[in-house]
Amino acid sequence: MAGAFSGAIGSLADSLLGGTFQSQYRCVSCGKITERKIHCDGQETTLVQGYRWVNNDVVNFAASVVGAVAMPLLFL
Ligand SMILES: [Zn+2]
Numbered sequence: 001m002a003g004a005f006s007g008a009i010g011s012l013a014d015s016l017l018g019g020t021f022q023s024q025y026r027c028v029s030c031g032k033i034t035e036r037k038i039h040c041d042g043q044e045t046t047l048v049q050g051y052r053w054v055n056n057d058v059v060n061f062a063a064s065v066v067g068a069v070a071m072p073l074l075f076l
Pocket of ligand 1 (some may be wrong): 027028029030031032039040043
């Protein structure tokens with residue numbers, strides 16, 4: 001039960017953090033929004049949202065930390 005709740009908090013944190021801080025780039029060649037820094041055969045993309053150092057791995061890690069921290073708080 002607590003584990004499921006922790007997982008739910010983790011996935012909620014994942015989508016919140018991902019939507020807020022994760023870097024999103026726009027390809028200057030085709031105009032698409034992407035998580036990649038390089039698109040369209042070596043074309044560099046420009047940052048349109050989030051932080052350059054926040055990629056999917058950072059978001060996943062932060063979300064699992066949030067889940068792990070939130071779980072003991074449930075028992076206070
Ligand atoms: Zn492109």
